Amino acid sequence: MIIIVVALVSGLVFGVGLTISRMVDPAKVLGFLDIAGAWDPSLILVMMGGIAVAMPAFFWVRRRGHDLRGHAVSQPAGWPIDRRLVVGGVIFGAGWGLVGFCPGPAIASLGLGSTNSLIFIAAMIVGMVAVDLMNQRLNARVTLSEV
């Protein structure tokens, strides 16, 4: 049951981080993506701040081989760099650049009462399920490495 509390706290801190950095707002994100407009570099500092804090924890856990409760940890493979990875990134980036929403901020924005976000989230879920169904149908030997 402790994992439920851990996940709740982690999600809460994530949502607070998105709010303080204002990344929950697509307008702020588009201010970064639109380098030809009134460019706002904030997003890059958000990523750097996140990477800097997460990195020691990730490397420490990797060296131990298990988490603080002694359980195995998720360690997605760093290779291979294949076509799926790049194509997926390009498709995701196209959607992200269209409205400025990626999955975390879209869901977190519900906490600020943005009901229109539900349309985006519903379509996102449809897209995810479609890929899963297609993978099953193709009986893909390529397993999705989930991060």
Place this chain on the structure above:
Amino acid sequence: MENFTPGAALLGGALIGLSAAILMLYSGRIAGISGIVGGLLSRQVPGAEMRWRLAFLAGLIAGPALVNAVVGGIAPITLDASIGLLVGAGLLVGIGTRIGGGCTSGHGVCGMARLSPRSMVATMSFLATAILIAYLVRHAAGG
């Protein structure tokens, strides 16, 4: 760069990193939002795996509401898009993150923090594409 908010960006980013660190240290899981949502939709994931994912997402929604309740004055977001555009963008984000195995949090923060080559390439591909598309939409398309 009148909209640049370096202090809030670094603090908010650090909190996102802290969130990822908490989840990794105490559960061995990766705080990738598309992976967490995607796992809820997969029939191969057992019930115990469902509960922590739902708890994380509940916290993710509660976080902004909590800041608004405690600090107050958090402006509503600006989602300037038609329903058709929201549907199209949502579909692309869902399909792309599932094919590419992650999004801004999973690849962009957690994967980069692990120095994963896959995540670095994924992050470069979605960042470059998003910058290109945002340019086309806001300048070339006359919008």
